[in-house]
Amino acid sequence: MKEEGFKAVRGQKDIIRHMENAVKSGHIPHASLICGEKGSGKKLLAGLYARAMLCSGGPDVPCGRCLSCRKALSGNHPDIIWVRHEKPALITVDEIREQLVNSAGIRPYESPRKVYIVPEADKMNVQAQNALLKTIEDPPPYAVILLLADNPDALLETVRSRCVRLDLRAVADREVRDYLIKECGLAEGEAGMIASYAQGNIGRAREAALDPDFRKRREELVGLMKNMQRLQAAELTAAIRSLAENKDKIGEFLDLMTLWFRDVLYYKAAKDPDSLAFRPEFAEIRREAAAVSYEGLEEILKAIGKAGSRLKANVNFDLTIELLLLAIRDRMG
Numbered sequence: 001m002k003e004e005g006f007k008a009v010r011g012q013k014d015i016i017r018h019m020e021n022a023v024k025s026g027h028i029p030h031a032s033l034i035c036g037e038k039g040s041g042k043k044l045l046a047g048l049y050a051r052a053m054l055c056s057g058g059p060d061v062p063c064g065r066c067l068s069c070r071k072a073l074s075g076n077h078p079d080i081i082w083v084r085h086e087k088p089a090l091i092t093v094d095e096i097r098e099q100l101v102n103s104a105g106i107r108p109y110e111s112p113r114k115v116y117i118v119p120e121a122d123k124m125n126v127q128a129q130n131a132l133l134k135t136i137e138d139p140p141p142y143a144v145i146l147l148l149a150d151n152p153d154a155l156l157e158t159v160r161s162r163c164v165r166l167d168l169r170a171v172a173d174r175e176v177r178d179y180l181i182k183e184c185g186l187a188e189g190e191a192g193m194i195a196s197y198a199q200g201n202i203g204r205a206r207e208a209a210l211d212p213d214f215r216k217r218r219e220e221l222v223g224l225m226k227n228m229q230r231l232q233a234a235e236l237t238a239a240i241r242s243l244a245e246n247k248d249k250i251g252e253f254l255d256l257m258t259l260w261f262r263d264v265l266y267y268k269a270a271k272d273p274d275s276l277a278f279r280p281e282f283a284e285i286r287r288e289a290a291a292v293s294y295e296g297l298e299e300i301l302k303a304i305g306k307a308g309s310r311l312k313a314n315v316n317f318d319l320t321i322e323l324l325l326l327a328i329r330d331r332m333g
């Protein structure tokens with residue numbers, strides 16, 4: 001792994017400024033809570049922050065060349081501890097005690113500080129959080145604790161209130177597009193489409209860009225949209241069967257569908273083809289914008305949202321998709 005420092009991070013300027021100032025001034029908060037959705041870059045920033053704190057090079061830290069940086073980049077720094085958990089949905093009190101609370105009293109091995117990083121900290125149960133609380137309330141002078149969370153509201157108020165909270169922000173579309181072109185080798189049109197889909201989340205953009213099936217799902221959606229009005233029993237069954245083959249990706253498919261109808265709504269209001277995510281499908285978007293009322297589009301978007309929540313609640317897959325497709329067809333005119 002190569003060190004690219006804070007400069008390589010897209011967006012998140014406020015958080016980076018905070019981290020750089022903290023490291024430069026030496027006033028590093030003992031506990032920080034880094035919040036942002038999956039894919040937004042929490043681990044990337046926590047790793048950079050930890051390496052910057054322990055870096056002995058410079059002037060820009062982390063330098064990537066000193067012994068500390070090199071150890072950290074290879075995952076072998078004894079004073080950077082990534083707290084792990086066995087069960088996917090739970091961090092237990094034993095895991096917090098063994099990997100953090102019990103060792104926090106031991107001085108760092110070779111650095112001025114000892115950094116604990118807890119990914120998915122919102123998965124700590126109440127006992128684990130209470131065990132951690134004592135260390136956060138009265139930390140040894142060298143200890144720094146970084147809690148990472150998608151859903152900070154799942155943490156106890158007592159834990160949250162003792163942390164400096166850093167919220168990751170959505171990255172501007174043009175930054176995401178630029179990233180996809182330069183770092184993932186995408187063509188401009190493709191990059192623009194995926195940037196719209198990713199909604200400011202670089203991790204999500206990258207995943208879509210590198211997933212060959214993403215393009216297939218998009219084409220499937222476009223095909224379905226173009227044939228919507230002619231959707232009869234046989235086509236309906238075929239569409240459901242095809243979607244059922246990729247049940248785990250249905251969330252992504254519904255997000256693409258939402259993006260499609262946002263395009264229709266946007267074009268209906270603004271008549272501006274250049275800002276469409278599905279620009280190559282402009283002709284179809286324009287046709288639908290003329291054929292479907294504002295109310296109809298609003299109802300379609302609501303129906304997609306409802307289908308998403310039903311599937312998350314494990315309501316019957318085929319039935320949910322059938323109802324959704326019929327609801328869309330009936331409003332397509």
Ligand SMILES: [Zn+2]
Binds near residue numbers: 054055057067070
């Ligand atoms: Zn260094």
